[in-house]
Amino acid sequence: MVDFGRVQKELQECSRDMEASGIKIAPVSDNLVHLSGTIPGPIGTPYEGGTFHLDIKLPDGYPFEPPKMHFVTKVWHPNISSQSGAICLDILKDQWSPALTLKTALLSVQALLSAPEPDDPQDAVVAQQYLRDYQTFQGTARYWTESFAKTSSLGVEEKVQKLMEMGFPESLVRSALEAVGGDENMALEKLCSS
Amino acid sequence: MVSDSITNASIPSIPNSKDFAKKKRTNRSAKLKQCKLDARREQWLSQGAVKSKGCKDGLGDDRKERDRALENSRQREEDNNNDRSIHHESDSESPSNSPVNSLLSGGGTDSATNFGGSSGSSSSSGSSVCGSSTGGCCSGSITEEEEEDGCLDDWEAVADALAADDDNNNNKTEVEHDNPCYQSPSESQLSVQSDSLHDLTSEFGLDSVNSMPDSARVGYNMRAWRPDDAFRPQTLPNLAKQRSFPASDRRFVPGGVPWTCNNVLTVPSSCPICCEELDFTDSNFLPCLCGFRLCLFCHKRILEEDGRCPGCRKPYKRDEIESEASVQGGSLTFRLARSCSMIARS
The missing domain is CATH 1.10.8 (Helicase, Ruva Protein; domain 3)
Incomplete structure (x- = not known):
C-alpha cells in the first residue's frame, strides 16, 4: 500500500518551490499512484531549453521501494533508452533510500542529464557515439531536444x-x-x- | 522504597565500627530514636504516598514545621547536649522522607526541595542533592546514624569516594569533624556536599561525558543545582526542561556528547519516511550513528527489508539499536545513577 499521506506531502512541497527547482509533479490519476514529472533541461548541456516529461508509477512499497520512472519525452542520452525512455540510475534501483523523495529523484535525473555515465550505459548506441564522437553526440542530443522537448x-x-x-x-x-x-x-x- | 532498603542495609556497618563507643553512650536515646524513627517512617511513607499523587500544596507547611522543629532542636542541642533525640528525630525525618518522596513522585524536584527545606535556611546554597540517588544515600546515612560524628564520618566516606582528588574539601571536612560544633552540622555537610559535587560535576561535564554511564551521571548532575542557583557552574547548560520529564532526555547537554549533539541538532518533528508525528519514544530513538531519525514503525519495516539506514545506506547494527533504545529510557538512566552512587559509596 502506497503511503498516500507522504505522497500528498511530497506533492505539496514540490509545488511550493517549483519556481526555484523548475521541477513539477502532478498526479495523472486520482489515486496518486500514477504521476507525471517535469524537469527542465540543465543549462549548459545539449538539453538546455527543453522540458522533459517523465512518467512516474509508485509501487505498493513506496517509499520503501523506488518509484518507477521513465522518460515520456524522447531523449538522446547514454543512460536513457532512446527507444523506451528507461533510465539507468542507481538511486532508482538498488541505491534507493526511503529518505529520498520524488522531487530529489527527479533532481537526480536532472543531474544525470548533465553528467552522463557512458561506461554504464542504458542505450549502447548513444554511449558508443558519446565515447567515439562527442561532437556528433552533442548535435544529436540538441536536435532531439529541439524536436521533442520544446513546446512552442x-x-x-x-x-x-x-x-x-x-x-x-x-x-x-x-x-x-x-x-x-x-x-x-x-x-x-x-x-x-x- | 528501594533506596530506603539500600540505605538500611548498607549503611549501618560503617559507622557501627567507627562509633562503637559513642553508640554505647547514647544507647538509650538511640533506642528511643529508633522507635520514633520507625513510627516516623511509617507516617512519612503514607504521607509521601499521598503527596506523590499530586497534592504538593502541603509540602510548604510541612517544611515550615520541620524548619521550626529543626531550629528548636538546634537551640536545645546547644543548650543541653544530652537532649539528642529530638534533634535526631527532626533531623532524621526529612532525609528519610526525601528518598521516599523522590521515588514516589518520580522526579527529583520534590525531594530536592524537601531536603533544602528540612535543613533550614542553611541550605540556601541550593544543594538540592536529593534529586539523585546519591542524595538519597547520603541522607539515608544521616538518617541511620544520628550521632554527629558518626554522621560526619559517614559523610566523609562518601565525600572521599565522590571526590577523591578534592583535597581541600576533604581537609575542610576533617576540620569540621574534629570540631564537634553541633550548631551547624547540616550546614557543613551541605556545603561540603555542594562543593564536592561542584567539582565532580564540572569534571563530568567537561571531561567524561562520552560513555553511557557518564551520560547517566550527567543526568544526575543536572539535579545537583537548581537553574536559579547562584553557585551553579556557568558551564552547565540550562536544564529547566530537564524537570519536565517528556522533553528531558533529548535536550540535555547541548553540544556535550556527540550523540546528544545529533539529538539536539536534528530532531525532526515528523518521521521523514512516513511523515507521521514522532512521539516521545520515536524522538529518543536513534538507530544509526549518522543521526538519521525515523519512527519505530518505519525502522521495523526497513529491518524486514534491506535493513540499511535511509540516511547513510549503511546496514543497521541491531545491538546498537537495542542499547541505544534502552539507555535512552528515563527509568534506566535513573537506575544507573543510583548504582553509580552505590559504587561511589563503597
Whole structure:
C-alpha cells in the first residue's frame, strides 16, 4: 500500500518551490499512484531549453521501494533508452533510500542529464557515439531536444486543435494540456480518463 | 522504597565500627530514636504516598514545621547536649522522607526541595542533592546514624569516594569533624556536599561525558543545582526542561556528547519516511550513528527489508539499536545513577 499521506506531502512541497527547482509533479490519476514529472533541461548541456516529461508509477512499497520512472519525452542520452525512455540510475534501483523523495529523484535525473555515465550505459548506441564522437553526440542530443522537448506556443495551438478534432471541448483540452505540461498523449489520456 | 532498603542495609556497618563507643553512650536515646524513627517512617511513607499523587500544596507547611522543629532542636542541642533525640528525630525525618518522596513522585524536584527545606535556611546554597540517588544515600546515612560524628564520618566516606582528588574539601571536612560544633552540622555537610559535587560535576561535564554511564551521571548532575542557583557552574547548560520529564532526555547537554549533539541538532518533528508525528519514544530513538531519525514503525519495516539506514545506506547494527533504545529510557538512566552512587559509596 502506497503511503498516500507522504505522497500528498511530497506533492505539496514540490509545488511550493517549483519556481526555484523548475521541477513539477502532478498526479495523472486520482489515486496518486500514477504521476507525471517535469524537469527542465540543465543549462549548459545539449538539453538546455527543453522540458522533459517523465512518467512516474509508485509501487505498493513506496517509499520503501523506488518509484518507477521513465522518460515520456524522447531523449538522446547514454543512460536513457532512446527507444523506451528507461533510465539507468542507481538511486532508482538498488541505491534507493526511503529518505529520498520524488522531487530529489527527479533532481537526480536532472543531474544525470548533465553528467552522463557512458561506461554504464542504458542505450549502447548513444554511449558508443558519446565515447567515439562527442561532437556528433552533442548535435544529436540538441536536435532531439529541439524536436521533442520544446513546446512552442504554436505547437500548443496545434495540439489543442488536434484534440478538439477528437471531440473534446476547448476549455477541457487546454486545462488538460496545462495539467500534463503540454504533452499531447498524456493530455489525451487525461481527457479520456476524466 | 528501594533506596530506603539500600540505605538500611548498607549503611549501618560503617559507622557501627567507627562509633562503637559513642553508640554505647547514647544507647538509650538511640533506642528511643529508633522507635520514633520507625513510627516516623511509617507516617512519612503514607504521607509521601499521598503527596506523590499530586497534592504538593502541603509540602510548604510541612517544611515550615520541620524548619521550626529543626531550629528548636538546634537551640536545645546547644543548650543541653544530652537532649539528642529530638534533634535526631527532626533531623532524621526529612532525609528519610526525601528518598521516599523522590521515588514516589518520580522526579527529583520534590525531594530536592524537601531536603533544602528540612535543613533550614542553611541550605540556601541550593544543594538540592536529593534529586539523585546519591542524595538519597547520603541522607539515608544521616538518617541511620544520628550521632554527629558518626554522621560526619559517614559523610566523609562518601565525600572521599565522590571526590577523591578534592583535597581541600576533604581537609575542610576533617576540620569540621574534629570540631564537634553541633550548631551547624547540616550546614557543613551541605556545603561540603555542594562543593564536592561542584567539582565532580564540572569534571563530568567537561571531561567524561562520552560513555553511557557518564551520560547517566550527567543526568544526575543536572539535579545537583537548581537553574536559579547562584553557585551553579556557568558551564552547565540550562536544564529547566530537564524537570519536565517528556522533553528531558533529548535536550540535555547541548553540544556535550556527540550523540546528544545529533539529538539536539536534528530532531525532526515528523518521521521523514512516513511523515507521521514522532512521539516521545520515536524522538529518543536513534538507530544509526549518522543521526538519521525515523519512527519505530518505519525502522521495523526497513529491518524486514534491506535493513540499511535511509540516511547513510549503511546496514543497521541491531545491538546498537537495542542499547541505544534502552539507555535512552528515563527509568534506566535513573537506575544507573543510583548504582553509580552505590559504587561511589563503597
